[in-house]
Amino acid sequence: MALNKFFLQFVNFNESELDQLNQLAKPEQISKGEALIKRGQVCDKLYFVTKGILRLGYTSEKGEEVVLDFVFQDSFAVDYVSFLLQQPTEMDIIAVQDCQLLSFERKSIHKLYEENIKFQKMGRLISEFYFIRFAERIKENSLPPKERYDKLVATNGELLQKIPQYLIASYLGISAEWLSKLRAKK
Amino acid sequence: MALNKFFLQFVNFNESELDQLNQLAKPEQISKGEALIKRGQVCDKLYFVTKGILRLGYTSEKGEEVVLDFVFQDSFAVDYVSFLLQQPTEMDIIAVQDCQLLSFERKSIHKLYEENIKFQKMGRLISEFYFIRFAERIKENSLPPKERYDKLVATNGELLQKIPQYLIASYLGISAEWLSKLRAKK
DNA sequence: GTAATTTCTTGAATTAGTTCAACAATAATA
DNA sequence: TATTATTGTTGAACTAATTCAAGAAATTAC
CATH class of the missing domain: 2.60.120.10 (Jelly Rolls)
Structure with a gap:
């Protein structure tokens, strides 16, 4: 348990x-x-x-x-x-x-x-x-937002997928739109 | 003591x-x-x-x-x-x-x-x-850097004057030049 | 008190990030 | 399954912040 x-x-x-x-x-x-x-x-x-x-x-x-x-x-x-x-x-x-x-x-x-x-x-x-x-x-x-995001994904990968991205963006201190663009980049 | x-x-x-x-x-x-x-x-x-x-x-x-x-x-x-x-x-x-x-x-x-x-x-x-x-x-x-700076000054005013600004800038997560410009603004 | 070093400021060019608006994709509901 | 609401993406115009370079101001050392 x-x-x-x-x-x-x-x-x-x-x-x-x-x-x-x-x-x-x-x-x-x-x-x-x-x-x-x-x-x-x-x-x-x-x-x-x-x-x-x-x-x-x-x-x-x-x-x-x-x-x-x-x-x-x-x-x-x-x-x-x-x-x-x-x-x-x-x-x-x-x-x-x-x-x-x-x-x-x-x-x-x-x-x-x-x-x-x-x-x-x-x-x-x-x-x-x-x-x-x-x-x-x-x-x-x-650390810069992109690095923080990558770390977050690395440690909490699956769980993170259940959280809306605009909340993750807020956690990272950036706008939802910018997070979306960062993700699109690589 | x-x-x-x-x-x-x-x-x-x-x-x-x-x-x-x-x-x-x-x-x-x-x-x-x-x-x-x-x-x-x-x-x-x-x-x-x-x-x-x-x-x-x-x-x-x-x-x-x-x-x-x-x-x-x-x-x-x-x-x-x-x-x-x-x-x-x-x-x-x-x-x-x-x-x-x-x-x-x-x-x-x-x-x-x-x-x-x-x-x-x-x-x-x-x-x-x-x-x-x-x-x-x-x-x-x-909070945004400017607000963090103002708070810092409000609570640690005198002590802060003894710390080089480039270290304060680093603490705030911004460049020394930008802190200088922020300070100049108002 | 002058020279040398460290710190601070300013400006120009560039990058990072925001806001707003419109639309696309996904998930929730009837 | 179609409908509605929520979430995600994209682009354009703008603002915040960086980098680099040069010079000014303040401290420290001699």
């Missing part, structure tokens, strides 16, 4: 510990275009994506939707900043396709942290995992 | 705990243009900047130096990814001006973590602090 596999990446849990984690998970679903989290809300849940793709971003002053990140299957959708600080998020998390999710309440996760240090360790390692992803993102952002 | 002030932001340490932290600190200095950390090294120290400014970045394939971040006085210079994973860094950290630093060895910090849970908490909160900075950076990167 993908969820357990995810946890086992970080800490060598035994069966009963995995059970404890699984018992916290509440199945949720959301259809294409709907928001999982909206600007202004406090993000007090983690959402494990069992199926579908979401995008994290915001609406600019000019009213354009800016995509900052995609969340694919088998990883967590969350605005970690809002989740950590328990303050209103500036982001929206929106389903790119119909999604199936498992939600974990912050409070119940924190309860586990206190019960067993292995859960605490998991929490720390997951934070670090996302931290490292962010650091990589900042570095990648310094 | 600025170092203690930094720690007290995160955890309410008593005097003896602050002493423990201070005893780990080894004064170092480095002159303008020199590297504190070079690509390929493992970053096994944290450096608190008591004086000066550093830049974190890398050399691209075309041989240009790309600036990803500035480290100002009273904060830590470190490649956190390399520090966390203890793997070779892909970054260089270079002094923009002569700097005075206090270095903290990873091993001795980890020793403190085990002795007293308050230190552990500090470690977590400092990680979160940088995590949040990274998240903000990713969002800022989505």
Whole structure:
């Protein structure tokens, strides 16, 4: 099961510990275009994506939707900043396709942290995992759009085909038309 | 003292705990243009900047130096990814001006973590602090260069004047000439 | 205090990217 | 299957940004 596999990446849990984690998970679903989290809300849940793709971003002053990140299957959708600080998020998390999710309440996760240090360790390692992803993102952002696109295709090839190109263009910081022209070039 | 002030932001340490932290600190200095950390090294120290400014970045394939971040006085210079994973860094950290630093060895910090849970908490909160900075950076990167420049000036006004503009331009992802023209415009 | 080096500015030519509009292709719905 | 809505492509006119070269201004070294 993908969820357990995810946890086992970080800490060598035994069966009963995995059970404890699984018992916290509440199945949720959301259809294409709907928001999982909206600007202004406090993000007090983690959402494990069992199926579908979401995008994290915001609406600019000019009213354009800016995509900052995609969340694919088998990883967590969350605005970690809002989740950590328990303050209103500036982001929206929106389903790119119909999604199936498992939600974990912050409070119940924190309860586990206190019960067993292995859960605490998991929490720390997951934070670090996302931290490292962010650091990589900042570095990648310094590359020209074409290179960023090629890298994205190289690492997320198939999944990417399920995302409309105008969203990918927004993620890359270029217009949809220009991405189309870049793709046509080679 | 600025170092203690930094720690007290995160955890309410008593005097003896602050002493423990201070005893780990080894004064170092480095002159303008020199590297504190070079690509390929493992970053096994944290450096608190008591004086000066550093830049974190890398050399691209075309041989240009790309600036990803500035480290100002009273904060830590470190490649956190390399520090966390203890793997070779892909970054260089270079002094923009002569700097005075206090270095903290990873091993001795980890020793403190085990002795007293308050230190552990500090470690977590400092990680979160940088995590949040990274998240903000990713969002800022989505704005047009002029806006990013104005924001930078608004928050780091005086300090910024001590950094050559071609480095600021690199940080913003534009050429030095274009930054000069942008500045001239209004 | 002058020379040498580093940094900053300006202009001209070129490339990268945008906007808008029109149409083509694809997917969703009846 | 035909219809509608969403997504993708293309071209023309425009704006943003780069490169290169030259000179001006500011710093550093002697």
